[in-house]
Amino acid sequence: MDASRAGAQLTVDLGAIRDNYRLLAGMSKGACAAVMKADAYGLGMEQVAPALALEGCRVFFTAHLQEAIALRQLVPEHCVIYVLHGPPPGTAKDFFQYDLTPVLNEPGQLQEWRRLAHKLGRELPAAIQLDTGMSRMGFAPADLSALGDLAGVRPALVMSHLACADEPDHPMNEAQRRRFDSLRGLLPGVPASLANSSGVFLGPGYHYDLLRPGAALYGINPQPGRPTPLRQAVSLHARVVQVRSVCEGDVVGYGAHHVCAGERRIATVSVGYADGWQRSLSGRGQAAVDGVIVPIVGRVSMDSMGLDVTGIDPERVVPGAEVELMGPTLPVDDVAALAGTIGYEVLTRLGSRFHRRYL
Amino acid sequence: MDASRAGAQLTVDLGAIRDNYRLLAGMSKGACAAVMKADAYGLGMEQVAPALALEGCRVFFTAHLQEAIALRQLVPEHCVIYVLHGPPPGTAKDFFQYDLTPVLNEPGQLQEWRRLAHKLGRELPAAIQLDTGMSRMGFAPADLSALGDLAGVRPALVMSHLACADEPDHPMNEAQRRRFDSLRGLLPGVPASLANSSGVFLGPGYHYDLLRPGAALYGINPQPGRPTPLRQAVSLHARVVQVRSVCEGDVVGYGAHHVCAGERRIATVSVGYADGWQRSLSGRGQAAVDGVIVPIVGRVSMDSMGLDVTGIDPERVVPGAEVELMGPTLPVDDVAALAGTIGYEVLTRLGSRFHRRYL
Structure with missing residues (x-):
């Protein structure tokens, strides 16, 4: 949009996002992904994803299939794109067509993926998400038996999500980590991922093989109430x-x-x-x-x-x-505090009537 | 977006919006405009504007210049498009190029429009907004002397905006109406407009020559706490x-x-x-x-x-x-009440990841 016609100017500092990625990636011996859902938290996936690919990021996460289809054209072919919500019924073929990897969250999604593998006569990669206590996404205790037969599916990643990582002293963190360690025994030898942005700062015990920061890349403080090591983006x-x-x-x-x-x-x-x-x-x-x-x-x-x-x-x-x-x-976190919410909501709600400028 | 890939389906009933327009337009002897700002309150200007033009709407309002440029291609040439924020510095020529009519809110905007008229050697139409107490947009008491010389500008509409129209018993309504009647004496013979959606329901004394509903078109109750005569959209x-x-x-x-x-x-x-x-x-x-x-x-x-x-x-x-x-x-108003806000905010925040269906 023409700057003179717009009511406001939004400036996104891609250099800051790259710096934040480098800082986060450097905290772990494993790999570091980037979460791109909600249009890169409102900042523009079209600009952010290629910038992070240039910085060496090779693994990306979206929430929805449609977001992943758009992302596929923005990053190099060898990059892995995971879709956190998994395949809605009837969409497995879209995942295959666009070279997207589903995060399988429950037996129905696993069956969907297995059916396609069987039809194609080849093994298909997937991430398996285990619910370790947040009761949101991932295989629940009652679903675990379905993991006994993965024929046709190659588990490329086993993952879970922390509910309270922004509260370092919350007992839920350690409880989820222990449960994750116990459950991932069902998938021996499979690379693991547990840490979102705040989880990265809980220490190496939470890092496993792949970090999954989103908010921290975009300058939201992963440790509320403490000084942030990240740049505003x-x-x-x-x-x-x-x-x-x-x-x-x-x-x-x-x-x-x-x-x-x-x-x-x-x-x-x-x-x-x-x-x-x-x-x-x-x-x-x-x-x-x-x-x-x-x-x-x-x-x-x-x-x-x-x-x-x-x-x-x-x-x-x-x-x-x-x-x-x-x-x-x-800073975004101060705006969020005044609005009675969190920086995540401020960023993902940024409107479409701004002139956008990328540094 | 492909329905099977989307996380949700948003359905917009264009028939309901047309019905609501007809009901509102029928309440006044004057004309009835439609407010299209914020992408027709989040419902999609591209679909809503042509539907209302088919229903006989000939006057549209947007907030921003950029919105009006997009709207110009969606409605017949003879429709008038007003831009509520007026011309940002340096954009008068864009208004002329796209046949858009600015709402002039303060002396600088008037000067901007007069300069272009002088340069083109022709009279240019404009709406003049008077502040009658909301202290948001429109000529303030200290600005009124600037209206003494409109040479080059043809005032096509004199307007103001009500601050408390959703509270029928608020004394501010009558105070603003009286002030409007007094001030518009500065622009004798010019068609007048005061009523937003809720203002329409304050009675004929508030209707003047042009109604300007937005929210009510889209099914938001203009009289909170009372039964709504409008259809959910x-x-x-x-x-x-x-x-x-x-x-x-x-x-x-x-x-x-x-x-x-x-x-x-x-x-x-x-x-x-x-x-x-x-x-x-x-x-x-x-x-x-x-x-x-x-x-x-x-x-x-x-x-x-x-x-x-x-x-x-x-x-x-x-x-x-x-x-x-x-x-x-x-209904949208119930969702808003649960969220602690108003239906306007619920609609204008509707996201971009839905499959959209128009009836």
Whole structure:
């Protein structure tokens, strides 16, 4: 989108993402994959995937089949692409056609893959996911007997997912690790993977043969509350539409909830909740002008919101000028905290009306 | 997107949207526009705009220039397209090139448009927005003197926006209406517009010459707490990835916050917060199976979430089956209430990973 026509500019620092990949990959003796689901956490798989391939990444994960089909054209042929949700009924042939590897989560998916292998008369690779306590994806205790007969399927990876890795002291981490060690005995000699971004920081006991970071690549802090070793990868700057002076008693925004306590200057910027700038930021979110924090006042509208820029040089905040919504002054995790959520949700909701710039 | 590969199916009922337009247009003696911003509130401008043009709609509104450029190719040439944010600096020529009409909100935008008119040696049409108390967009009291010289600009519409129209008894409504009547005296004889969706229901005194509904077209109730006369326009059905039995004490989802009180069946469906199914629905949202409500259990993940389907026939909830997230049993306003927000935010956040079907 033409920058002059857009309401905001989203800048993605591919160099930072590559640096983060290098740092994470260097923490383990094993390999390091990259999670590409949800359009590379909202930052653009089309740009992020090739950048990570250049950095040496050879294993990628998506959630959905359709995402993996798109990814197949973006990375070298020898890269492995796993699809975390496995094959929906009737889609096994698509996996084969596009050279995608399913993560098999339950007996039906295993049967689907075995049927295709039988039909093709060849062995097909798959990852086997074991549920170690999160009760989300992966073979449950009652399903394990189905793993007794894998004929036609070559298990290329055995994996599980941690529910509480962002809380290093949570007993669930160790419980899941032990359960993983016990269960993967069913698949002897198969490379293993357990660690998501936060899991990488739980130590070498969680690394196994393949790390699977997503969030950390994109600058989300995998250890909430502690200093992050990762670089911020994304910034968002909104354009000012207009600036007005308001008087004591004037109201700002829907519902007339914000009542001005005195004379103030209000800038309307053209980003709203339709752009992913959550309505929960109403009256509590922040923006920044050259490093100085200014508050969001009133409710966030669909396409715009108000900022109190009284303390900022009026010549700096004029129609067409840009203010920071996320970036050096407002890291993604801070924005998420103000919105009452996590950085993952902030990034994956970034809208489609921005001009996007890749560094 | 191929339906079999998608994690969910979004169905948009264009017939319902046309019915809603007809109902709204019939409420006023004047004309009725349609608001198309944010991709027709997330439902797809490419399909919605032509459907409304067929229904007789001749005036459309977008927020951004880029949206209007896309809209220009979707509706007949004689349709008027207004851009609510007005021209960002340097873009007046784009408005002229694509036959778009800016909503002028402040003196700088007026100057921008006047400069182009002068350069072209012709009069250019514009809407003039007056701020009547919302302090968001439109000429503020201090800006009004600039309206004294419109040479080169033909005011085709004078408009303002209501801050509290969804609260019929709020004194702000009448205060804004009076202020609008007073201010539009500056532009005698110019057609006027004040009513958004909720404003239409405040009565004929708010209708003027042009209604501007958005939300109501798409089935959002413009009168919260009262029966809606409008048809639901959208439904969302998610695909089941897998189903598992859990025991007393087992946990579900991130953070291990949901602890099962007894033996339950949990279905994992492939919609999560990256699809706009807000994380605030964790542990409080709902889905429905053939009209029977089932709760979301545990935290909503990025690409999936868990439902407690213990009470549902096991043969109905199997991998590949669909469950309702929004539709006849769960109208958009109910989903919004569970998420702690409004229907506008639910619709405008609908994700891009769905198979979309238009009726």
